[in-house]
Amino acid sequence: MGTVFIGLGSNISPDVNLPLAVKALAELRPVTRVSPVYRSTPVGGVNGGDFLNAAAALTYTARDVADLVALKESLTLVEERLGRVPSTSWRPRTIDLDILHTDGLTGPYGEHWEVPHPDVSRFAHVAVPLADIAPDALIGGRRVRDIAAELRAAGPQLHPCDSLRLGEVA
Template sequence: MNQVPLTDAPRMHAAVLALGGNLGDRLENLQAAVDSLADTPSLTISWISPVYETAPLLEEGAEPQDDYLNAVVGVVTALSPDMLLMRAQAIEEALGRVRETRWGARTIDIDIVQVDDLVSAAAELTLPHPRAAQRAFVLAPWHDVRPDDVLAGAGPIAELLAGLGGAEAQGAVRREDLELVLS
């Protein structure tokens, strides 16, 4: 006699999240985001990249901003991509993120870079992140931890980073004096 399970095991997803911020205590805000992710039910942090510092990407005529601190985090989660997005936005809000202008200064930004090898052009969540392949502040920290990973639909992150001329050519500087920890 075959037994039917009472519940199906949730599908687990491997996701890559990019963290960044340039307001307030930047390192403290990144660490608070890591801590909040670690406190999320059905989510486990697999790895955390080194911290990088980068100049802001400014549109023509935009107000000057302070430099950003950036890091990349790998997670395994039972949350669907939409639920992961909702959790990321809730963490941003809890840490004082205010969305006034596109690419404006912020306490924290949590971008979902990719989930598994999903490709989606949904208005709410485009996967992989549409500009990740051109962002050294995503590729360099990710490469430091997982150099053989592939950005879905774009290619190996090592090749993408080399195509940008490397981290330094894009102004992404690894901060050896700063570290994010899993507490």
Template sequence: MTSSVPQRATPVEAILGLGSNIGDLRVQIDCAVAALHATPGVRVTRHSAYYRTAPWGQTDQPSFLNICIAVETTLEPRTLLETALRVEREAGRVRRERWGPRIIDIDILFYGDEVIDEPHLHVPHPYIGERAFVLAPLADIAPDRMIGSRSVREAAAAIDTSGIERLDWEVHL
């Protein structure tokens, strides 16, 4: 039996960023991680700590809860994006405004070492190095990953992390 979903012969590691600032933030994120993990061709392998973060872009909204996860996937990049968007929709996300409040947001930060520049799919994510709310959790799971000429660890050390609070919560995978 063959699958109609484009699959890779060998798995690749992808790193995703998740955030929420509407409702029960931890439940929203944990449900999204579980939904991703339950998807055929996706296996969550690492999970950062949870971080409470100030909003970015549009600042007149509640604080966010953010994490990063690493997944091993056989899904092609576009299919992984479609999966992330499906998980967002199933959680109740409605896209109303850029950088506005959201029940859940899932971004593909890295897909192996691939560079992808397609409509609605840019990997590595173009704003990684500018966003402390991404760099702090990303440094938990991929500190030596390179963003241009700097490691995630170096980029995280060089950015203003005021407004970022690491939460000492148990992580369940």
């Protein structure tokens, strides 16, 4: 068995949608860990309020690219079920679910996604929650904890959202 790490984000009713997303993930695969929740300001000029972000670890065995693509398709169905409007632009979201990293397969898997997810190395709101549950995972030869520390120090501040604990949902 391996692990796949999923990033979660929401700025439309996140106190409702993040727990629903964790429950939906648990219906797909066993959820073994969930990070604390962080509040961050939107990037890309998104209006609509702060985002709440987290990461979850799922037990998963991806034997080949087809398995990973199937998981990505399942995540898209969960997003749609929770009311996400498909878009390739930055906009408010009920839920955003991204495969951030696996302890197996890596590479580009389509026109708009790859593993590890490039945002892990670009944004603290992605790297910090991942570092909470997979600090020693390697991305580009660097530990996620080191990437998260650099991004956290350099970018907009993340604020723990202690009122929402997703680990209790899983």
